[in-house]
Amino acid sequence: MIACENLGRRYGEFWALRGVTFEVGRGVVLGVLGPNGAGKTTLVRILTTELMPSEGRASVAGFDVVGEAEKIRRVVAAVPQESRPIDFLTPYEFVLSYLLLRGLSLREARRRAREALEEFGLWEVRDREVDTLSGGMKRRVLIAAVFAADADVVFLDEPTTGLDVYSRRLVWNSVAEMKRRGSTVVLTTHYVEEAAALSDVVLVLSGGRVVDLAPPERLVEKVPGRYVVEVYGADGGVAEAKSVVDIGGRRLYYVDSAPASAELTKLGTRVVVRQKSLEDYVLLTVGELGHEDS
Ligand SMILES: Nc1ncnc2c1ncn2[C@@H]1O[C@H](COP(=O)(O)OP(=O)(O)OP(=O)(O)O)[C@@H](O)[C@H]1O
Numbered sequence: 001m002i003a004c005e006n007l008g009r010r011y012g013e014f015w016a017l018r019g020v021t022f023e024v025g026r027g028v029v030l031g032v033l034g035p036n037g038a039g040k041t042t043l044v045r046i047l048t049t050e051l052m053p054s055e056g057r058a059s060v061a062g063f064d065v066v067g068e069a070e071k072i073r074r075v076v077a078a079v080p081q082e083s084r085p086i087d088f089l090t091p092y093e094f095v096l097s098y099l100l101l102r103g104l105s106l107r108e109a110r111r112r113a114r115e116a117l118e119e120f121g122l123w124e125v126r127d128r129e130v131d132t133l134s135g136g137m138k139r140r141v142l143i144a145a146v147f148a149a150d151a152d153v154v155f156l157d158e159p160t161t162g163l164d165v166y167s168r169r170l171v172w173n174s175v176a177e178m179k180r181r182g183s184t185v186v187l188t189t190h191y192v193e194e195a196a197a198l199s200d201v202v203l204v205l206s207g208g209r210v211v212d213l214a215p216p217e218r219l220v221e222k223v224p225g226r227y228v229v230e231v232y233g234a235d236g237g238v239a240e241a242k243s244v245v246d247i248g249g250r251r252l253y254y255v256d257s258a259p260a261s262a263e264l265t266k267l268g269t270r271v272v273v274r275q276k277s278l279e280d281y282v283l284l285t286v287g288e289l290g291h292e293d294s
């Protein structure tokens with residue numbers, strides 16, 4: 001459904017994306033993870049035909065992003081980063097006009113607009129001006145419109161940034177539903193647990209390059225050891241640790257077996273033992289998300 005071959009984008013002398021090669025099929029949720037400036041939005045903008053690549057090729061739904069951009073626009077739906085719905089419309093008018101512009105009949109557009117606004121908990125506020133809604137509600141209006149469009153390929157660029165737990169869960173459910181309907185979903189996010197919960201495959205970018213492309217559980221398997229001992233404050237060290245990471249006032253030890261509780265009490269003021277996760281993969285390979293690549 002999406003294929004990139006040696007894809008690159010340059011701004012002047014600076015390569016924001018380089019040598020990106022990957023393929024994902026129909027009905028797949030592709031999570032895109034990477035630190036600030038890794039190239040996630042650049043990749044999404046090229047695939048949604050908003051930005052031309054500087055080198056390489058990419059196709060979406062079998063259409064070339066350069067030569068067949070018009071065809072791609074008919075089969076994709078996107079919520080760009082930090083986008084907002086048109087302020088002077090109501091949620092109902094916004095979703096309805098989005099569907100009509102995509103070529104749906106009035107009858108079908110009305111049916112889908114209602115269904116999507118209900119799905120996103122917006123039916124009660126359907127006739128209020130978007131301008132008067134909270135930031136999280138505005139975001140939900142956009143995602144509801146894309147959800148209602150039932151496109152072959154959906155791009156969600158950081159869809160849950162700034163959303164509360166309830167709204168985030170609504171978005172998560174809608175991604176699962178889009179996948180169930182057969183859409184391919186590309187989801188960029190800084191929330192690692194979100195990528196882990198929703199993605200079939202995770203594309204890890206750093207400094208414009210592909211670091212890895214694999215199902216989340218495969219990436220977690222690459223983390224050394226089985227457990228993580230998180231120690232807050234001063235600590236005496238864990239002798240048999242396979243790897244150690246320092247973040248802020250926290251030190252993480254990757255170990256094969258959980259230390260006995262007597263040993264834990266000696267370690268520091270606060271100690272947590274947990275299973276390794278996708279967040280540990282990210283910490284060990286690309287550092288903390290949210291940090292600019294150097
Ligand atoms: N129009 C532009 N002109 C020059 N440089 C740009 C432009 N757009 C993006 N860049 C640079 O390209 C790199 C990749 O940016 P991009 O927005 O794709 O990263 P990102 O992974 O989406 O980051 P974030 O997580 O912060 O949204 C960054 O170093 C950015 O500064």
